[in-house]
Amino acid sequence: MAVYLDNNATTALDERVLQAMLPYMGQVTGNPSSVHRFGRLQKDAIEQARESVARLVGARAEQVVFTSGGTESNNLLINGFYQHNRGSRIAVSAIEHMSLLEPAQNLGDMVDIIEADENGHINNSALEQAVDERTSLVSVMTANNETGVIQDLSLLIDFAAENNCFFHTDATQAAGKIALDFAGSGIHAMTVSAHKLYGPVGVGALIIDKRLPIKKLQFGGSQEKNLRAGTENVPAIVGFGKAAELAMAEMQMNARKMYQLRDALEKGLKELNEVSVFADRAERLPNTLQFGVNGFDGETLLMQLDRKAIAVSSGSACTSGKTEPSHVLKAMKVPDALANSAIRVSFGKHNTMSDVEALLAALHDIIEINQQSAVMMAATV
Amino acid sequence: MAYGEKVLDHYENPRNVGSFDNAENIGTGMVGAPACGDVMKLQIKVGDDGVIEDAVFKTYGCGSAIASSSLLTEWVKGKTLEEAQAIKNTEIAEELALPPVKIHCSVLAEDAINAAVTDYRNKNN
Amino acid sequence: MTEQTIKPIYLDYSSTNPIDERVVSEMLKYMGPDSSFGNPASRSHSYGWTAEAAVETARKHVADLVGANPKEIIFTSGATESDNLAIKGVAHFNKKRGKHIVTCKTEHKAVLDSCRQLEREGYEVTYLDPMENGLLDLKVFEDALRDDTILASIMHVNNEIGVIQDIEAIGKICRERKIIFHVDAAQSPGKVEINLEELPVDLMSFSAHKIYGPKGIGALYVQRKPRVRLEAQMHGGGHERGMRSGTLATHQIVGMGEAFRIAKQEMASENERLLKLRNKLYDGVKDMEEVYINGDIDQRIAGNINISFNYVEGESLLMALNDLAISSGSACTSASLEPSYVLRALGRNDELAHSSIRFTMGRYTTEEEIDRTIEHVRKAVEKLRELSPLWDMYKDGIDLDSIEWAAH
Numbered sequence: 075m076a077v078y079l080d081n082n083a084t085t086a087l088d089e090r091v092l093q094a095m096l097p098y099m100g101q102v103t104g105n106p107s108s109v110h111r112f113g114r115l116q117k118d119a120i121e122q123a124r125e126s127v128a129r130l131v132g133a134r135a136e137q138v139v140f141t142s143g144g145t146e147s148n149n150l151l152i153n154g155f156y157q158h159n160r161g162s163r164i165a166v167s168a169i170e171h172m173s174l175l176e177p178a179q180n181l182g183d184m185v186d187i188i189e190a191d192e193n194g195h196i197n198n199s200a201l202e203q204a205v206d207e208r209t210s211l212v213s214v215m216t217a218n219n220e221t222g223v224i225q226d227l228s229l230l231i232d233f234a235a236e237n238n239c240f241f242h243t244d245a246t247q248a249a250g251k252i253a254l255d256f257a258g259s260g261i262h263a264m265t266v267s268a269h270k271l272y273g274p275v276g277v278g279a280l281i282i283d284k285r286l287p288i289k290k291l292q293f294g295g296s297q298e299k300n301l302r303a304g305t306e307n308v309p310a311i312v313g314f315g316k317a318a319e320l321a322m323a324e325m326q327m328n329a330r331k332m333y334q335l336r337d338a339l340e341k342g343l344k345e346l347n348e349v350s351v352f353a354d355r356a357e358r359l360p361n362t363l364q365f366g367v368n369g370f371d372g373e374t375l376l377m378q379l380d381r382k383a384i385a386v387s388s389g390s391a392c393t394s395g396k397t398e399p400s401h402v403l404k405a406m407k408v409p410d411a412l413a414n415s416a417i418r419v420s421f422g423k424h425n426t427m428s429d430v431e432a433l434l435a436a437l438h439d440i441i442e443i444n445q446q447s448a449v450m451m452a453a454t455v
Numbered sequence: 456m457a458y459g460e461k462v463l464d465h466y467e468n469p470r471n472v473g474s475f476d477n478a479e480n481i482g483t484g485m486v487g488a489p490a491c492g493d494v495m496k497l498q499i500k501v502g503d504d505g506v507i508e509d510a511v512f513k514t515y516g517c518g519s520a521i522a523s524s525s526l527l528t529e530w531v532k533g534k535t536l537e538e539a540q541a542i543k544n545t546e547i548a549e550e551l552a553l554p555p556v557k558i559h560c561s562v563l564a565e566d567a568i569n570a571a572v573t574d575y576r577n578k579n580n
Numbered sequence: 581m582t583e584q585t586i587k588p589i590y591l592d593y594s595s596t597n598p599i600d601e602r603v604v605s606e607m608l609k610y611m612g613p614d615s616s617f618g619n620p621a622s623r624s625h626s627y628g629w630t631a632e633a634a635v636e637t638a639r640k641h642v643a644d645l646v647g648a649n650p651k652e653i654i655f656t657s658g659a660t661e662s663d664n665l666a667i668k669g670v671a672h673f674n675k676k677r678g679k680h681i682v683t684c685k686t687e688h689k690a691v692l693d694s695c696r697q698l699e700r701e702g703y704e705v706t707y708l709d710p711m712e713n714g715l716l717d718l719k720v721f722e723d724a725l726r727d728d729t730i731l732a733s734i735m736h737v738n739n740e741i742g743v744i745q746d747i748e749a750i751g752k753i754c755r756e757r758k759i760i761f762h763v764d765a766a767q768s769p770g771k772v773e774i775n776l777e778e779l780p781v782d783l784m785s786f787s788a789h790k791i792y793g794p795k796g797i798g799a800l801y802v803q804r805k806p807r808v809r810l811e812a813q814m815h816g817g818g819h820e821r822g823m824r825s826g827t828l829a830t831h832q833i834v835g836m837g838e839a840f841r842i843a844k845q846e847m848a849s850e851n852e853r854l855l856k857l858r859n860k861l862y863d864g865v866k867d868m869e870e871v872y873i874n875g876d877i878d879q880r881i882a883g884n885i886n887i888s889f890n891y892v893e894g895e896s897l898l899m900a901l902n903d904l905a906i907s908s909g910s911a912c913t914s915a916s917l918e919p920s921y922v923l924r925a926l927g928r929n930d931e932l933a934h935s936s937i938r939f940t941m942g943r944y945t946t947e948e949e950i951d952r953t954i955e956h957v958r959k960a961v962e963k964l965r966e967l968s969p970l971w972d973m974y975k976d977g978i979d980l981d982s983i984e985w986a987a988h
Contacts, residue, residue, distance in 0.1 A: 076626055083628070084619035084827065087611045095611075099604050099794065101944065105595035109898065110905040112590060142657030142796065145826035149814045173816025173825060180815060269827065274611070275619075276657065276796050276829030291813065293697050294660045294690025303690065304660035305596065305789065307796025310832075376624040385618075385625030424613055458899065466899060472967055488985030489970060490930040492893055492919065496969035513969040517895035521967060 076383040077429045081270075081422035082219050082247055082362060083387055087313070088272035094316035095274065098309040106306050107297065116308045123315025130318040131249060131264060133256035133281045139298045140279050140311050144246040144267035145173035147280040150291055150302070151242050151263055152177040155211050156184070157289040162210035165239075167196050168405035169218055174244055174265075175401070178213075188214065190405045193356040194223035201233050212239045216248035216264075220389040220402045220418055221353040222362025224252065231260045240286050246270055246278075250321030251329065251359050262286040268310065272423070273317030277310035328423045332360035335421050335430050339363055342434040346441055350412060352403065361421040364389070364403075366412040367441065375417060375440065382436040388416050458518055459552040465522035470529050473511040475500060482575025486566040493520045493560065497567040499531060499539070501575055507531050507539055512567075519557040523547050523564040536572050589949045590905045593790075593883060593942035594739050594767060599835065600792040600943070606838040607794065610634060610831040620828045621819060631830045638837025642786065645840040646765075647775035648801050654820045655833055658798040659766035661813075662785035663690035663733075665800055665824065666762045669810030670731050670783070671698050674760070678728030679703045682721070682759075685925035686710050687735050690785075691764050695733070712927050713876035714743040722753050731760045736774075736784075737767040740922040740938055741875030742884025744772055751780030760808060766790055766798075770843030771851065771881040776801060782808045788832070792943060793839030797832035800824075850943060854882035857941050857950050861885060864954030868961060870974070874923055874936055883941040888923075888932040889957075891971040892964045897937060900960035904953060907938050931970065931980065 078086070098119060104112030106120055121135070128135040141147045152174060156164065165186040166178045178185045188196055188204040196214050205212060212234045217224045227243065234241035242263040245254055250271030256264055263286050267278040280301075282288065288301070295303035321328075340363060343349045348368035367375060372388045379386055389400040399413035419433065458466070475481045475498045482501060487494040493516030500509040510528040514521045526547060531539040547553075547561035590598075599607075610616055610631065620635045622628025636650065643650040656662045671681060683695055685707045695705045706724045711717050716734060725732070732754050737744050747763050754761040762783040768774065770791045776784065784801040788794055802808050802823065810823065817825040862885055865871055870890035889897065894908035908920065919933035928936075939953070965971040973980060 078618075078625075078627060080619075080622060080625065080627065083622050084617065086613040086615070086617040089612055092608075092612050099599050099607070101598045101601075103590075103596055103598040104905065105592070108592060108595050108905070108907055110592065110907070111588065112592065112905045113595075142661070143826050143829075145816050146657070146814060148816065149825075171816065176815035176817075176825070267827075269829075274829070274831070275827055276832050292661055292664050293693035294663060294688065295693075303664075303693065304658050305795055307657070307794075307832075309794065310796050310829075380625050385622075385627050387622055387624045466896075469967060474972065485969065486986065488930075489934065489980060490985065492895070492930075492934045494969055494985075513967055513972060515891065515968040515970045516893050518899040520893075521896060 076380070076385040077432050079384065079386045079419045079421060079425065079429065079433060082418065082420035084269050084275060085272045085422050086424065087274055088317060088320060090320060091273055091313045091316045095309045095313040098312050106308060107295070116306070119308060119312050120306055123311045126315035126318045127266070127279055128281075130322050131245065131254045131256045131266060131281055132258055133264070136299075137256070137281050137283060138279050139282055139301045140277060140306065140314070141302055142276060142307070143269070143278040144171070144244070144265050147265040147267070147278050148174040148244060149177045150280055151213070151265065151288070152181070153291055154288040155240075155286070156181055157291075158287045159210055163206075163208045164211045164213070165204045165209050167214045169194060169402045170213065170215055171219055171244060171246065174213060174215070188212075192406050194218060194221045194353040194402070194406050195356060196225055196230065198229070198233065201230070205233075205237050205239065207237075209237065209239050211242065213242040213244070215244040216254070217245070217252065217359045218402060219247045220400055220416075221356075221364045221406070222247075222358035223353045223356045224248070224358060227259065227261070235260060247359060247362070250318070250325065251361060253325070256281050268314035268317055271317050271321045274310045274313040277307055277314045279314070324423070329360040331423070332421045335425055335427065336360060336363050338427060339419060339430045339433065342430065343437070346437060347445070348441065352408065352416070353406065362418070364416055364418045366408070366415040367417070368412060368415065370415040370444070372415045372417065375415060378440045379417070379436055382439070384433050384436050386433075387418050389418050461551050462519055462522040462553070465525040465551070466518040469521060469525040471511045471525065472513065474498060474513065475511060479578060482571040482573075482578070484567045484570025484572075484574060486570055487516065487563050489515070492516060493563060495520060495524050495563050495567045497524060497527065497571045499571045499575060501536065505535055507534055507536070517557070517560065519551065519553055519560040520563060522551055523553075523560045524567065526550060527564045527568060531568060536575070539568050540572050542568060588903045588905050589953055591939045591941060591945065591953065592905045592907055594742070594938065594940040595907060596789050596795065597792045597942055598944060599794055600839060600842060602842060603793055603835045603838045607831045607835040610834055617830075620830055621817065634830055635828055635833050638833045641837035641841040642799055645769055645774070645844045646784070646786075646801065647777040649804060652776070652801050652804050654800045654802055654823050655828060656798045656800055656824055657796055658789075659764065659785045659787035660690040662798050662800040663688070663764055664694050665810065665813050666783040666785060667691060667694040667731065667733055668698065669813055669823075670760050670762065670808070671703055672811040673809050674730040678730040680726050680729040681705045682708065682724050682729055682732045684708045684710055684716055684734055686714060686738055686922045687733065688739055688764055688766065691733050691735065710925055713879075714738060714741050714874070714926055715876055715879060716745055716750065718746070718749055718753065721750060725753070725757055725759060729757070729759050731762060733762040733764065735764040735767075737765070737772060737881050738875065738922065739767050740920060741886045741926075742881045742940070743875040744768070744879050744881060747781060748779055755780045768881070769840065770847045771883065776803070788836035788839055791839050791843055794832050794835040797829060797836045799836070851882045854941050854945070857945055857947065858882055858885050860947065861939060861950050861953060862887075864950070865957055868958065872932060874926065874928065884938070886936055886938045888928065888936045889961045890931055890935055891968045891974055892935050892961055894935050894937060896964055897935070897960055900964060901956055903956060908936055
């Protein structure tokens with residue numbers, strides 16, 4: 075198999091998480107809403123997982139609402155808030171994931187976009203431009219999925235508080251990689267997803283402070299404190315709980331390792347001609363690095379890397395296959411040509427230094443050969 | 456829903472199940488309605504001294520309703536009518552550790568003893 | 581899971597099914613560090629392509645069981661989401677054509693609550709009463725349709741009483757009037773033949789965990805010819821042809837596909853076996869007095885029997901039948917004290933509605949378990965009738981309706 079460096083798209087399920095899930099994928103089953111003991115056992119398992127997820131983000135268990143994933147959480151937040159607070163404006167940053175940006179954009183002129191600076195940061199003046207007294211919700215992601223840039227959350231929270239706004243943050247990429255403190259920081263809602271932290275795909279959560287007024291979007295049962303109808307995905311929720319527990323215990327160890335890999339990669343990349351690392355002056359997630367190679371087309375680069383058994387992506391998997399340059403890089407005023415050559419490397423806990431070396435060697439070859447052929451082409455003309 | 460130990464005990468071994476034939480010294484209270492999912496029938500046998508000598512019940516309802524009426528029959532025996540009427544639903548709920556959704560079962564039991572005493576008094580006035 | 585040591589008899593298959601071992605082993609190929617764990621939306625490497633191929637194979641398996649084209653299958657997080665997407669999605673897309681929707685009072689809450697939400701948004705909904713046997717009177721259905729009716733939503737198999745609606749006839753009526761027809765089929769695949777190539781159905785909701793697949797995954801069939809259009813309810817990435825965004829849960833989809841594949845192979849023999857078990861169970865209790873079947877006995881899936889034991893209250897019966905995992909009413913409402921709204925819609929009186937028990941059998945139910953069930957049920961009903969003042973009154977020939985109950 076190829077070297078997997080696309081952990082921001084999805085991570086491999088941790089073996090220990092799988093083991094925790096298996097008892098709930100066997101012959102003993104039950105619907106958590108059933109009153110018989112089969113049902114109760116499932117319900118208990120959900121509540122235990124809720125505690126673990128709450129601990130990972132510094133929230134209380136009752137603030138955790140399980141969903142089918144980050145996309146549903148973000149949709150629930152934006153549309154659920156809008157349904158409850160018609161007429162008030164929502165401000166979201168330009169660099170949000172599509173699962174937040176798209177539902178927001180669908181609300182049309184009720185939404186204001188907060189611009190990012192060239193380092194991928196949301197600063198005070200951008201906030202002041204987008205937010206006014208009609209705004210009641212501000213949403214800015216904790217860390218970006220493409221560049222890895224981490225926002226100064228306390229600045230954003232303070233700004234939201236001063237302007238009487240609720241504050242939501244999409245922490246899908248941040249959870250499990252950096253410490254989070256939901257209850258202590260004054261955040262009103264937070265999105266998290268299991269499969270970005272070695273948990274299963276198909277489960278996520280919206281952490282909600284009860285002060286945040288929100289309406290449910292999916293009807294047909296009173297599950298999840300009447301905010302999300304539907305039979306709970308018990309094995310996945312159990313897996314999420316276990317993954318959260320492990321992420322919490324191993325966060326520092328993993329972060330240290332990833333910083334080493336990323337710094338080695340960044341150092342190596344800077345020795346290559348024509349490579350620019352995006353947002354390299356900003357504080358970024360330990361595992362994420364995005365760069366462009368001048369004069370290259372991103373698709374071609376990805377194809378060539380794939381041939382050399384390196385699995386990376388240009389940016390978000392959810393916009394993968396689209397030819398437009400990334401909206402995140404556009405927001406950071408990266409020139410289109412360079413943005414079009416973007417490669418995102420996202421390390422996981424299974425990666426090693428030899429993976430970095432393999433990637434650097436592959437890139438070196440690709441760039442070298444291209445330059446040689448360019449020279450040869452020039453010579454034949 | 457998990458039931459408490461005392462509810463289970465009364466449910467599995469209900470005390471004083473039965474009926475008395477109608478007579479002067481019998482008071483009968485039937486409360487609740489099938490539509491609500493519970494009907495409680497409590498009968499007391501009152502001695503000449505005004506003390507409840509015996510009590511029996513029949514209940515259609517959930518486990519907590521059955522346990523509440525079973526417990527009630529134990530409690531009223533040996534009590535005067537006034538003492539029996541002084542039994543409060545909260546005492547029953549507390550004794551059986553009823554969850555909030557089942558408090559109405561203890562209310563029904565309180566209604567039942569009041570109805571039985573009233574019936575007895577109506578007959579003997 | 582400490583209570584595992586006591587092994588009660590599981591007769592609650594309509595609530596959820598255990599996952600078939602064969603399904604689990606397929607799923608495991610996409611779970612864990614040494615598996616094909618990629619994100620199917622990743623277009624730049626083999627991890628993504630392998631996952632995408634697995635999703636497409638599963639899509640084909642799901643489509644094959646119900647006679648659909650794989651392109652007509654949209655994966656969701658479950659039947660609840662499918663119902664929400666179908667009903668709200670169609671209503672929102674067609675709001676300029678009309679604002680009237682027709683459904684039935686015995687639908688699952690996912691359908692009813694979606695309709696209630698639409699009412700709050702200004703739509704009009706007609707909730708039809710079924711006949712006493714749980715089936716819809718076609719004449720009543722037809723009469724309810726109006727010029728501004730845009731959508732009808734009628735379930736295939738009822739989750740509580742197991743009756744099978746004639747969706748072909750209902751669909752034909754809808755087609756004649758160009759009304760979009762949605763069918764909640766969470767309970768029917770693998771139990772009833774479904775051929776969407778011929779059925780006049782525009783949208784159909786499916787669930788995996790009711791057919792020995794995993795929880796947290798379902799699908800919505802969206803017909804392509806003629807094309808049914810709906811407004812997506814979840815945005816961000818445009819997965820599933822723009823109708824449902826969100827990272828596809830490969831292992832769950834693979835599990836659903838495998839479950840549907842197995843069902844196609846085994847449904848004939850399985851239904852035959854279940855019918856025998858069901859008849860055995862019914863034969864074992866029907867000689868008792870005042871025992872009633874809820875719902876039509878013939879137009880019904882093999883694995884379901886819903887019985888009212890008159891003058892015995894359902895919750896106390898569940899408690900007495902502690903060794904059986906069964907339900908009174910549906911699992912989604914069983915924590916409430918209300919009697920089943922499905923039975924009320926059938927016109928069952930309070931006592932009968934309160935005394936109903938649903939037994940649903942499945943792939944792992946054994947004959948020996950049915951024998952034990954019969955024994956338990958007979959004992960429990962007898963014991964509770966001993967305790968029941970209503971039973972005494974019935975025995976004394978007193979008409980319960982003649983009594984003025986003090987409702988509390």
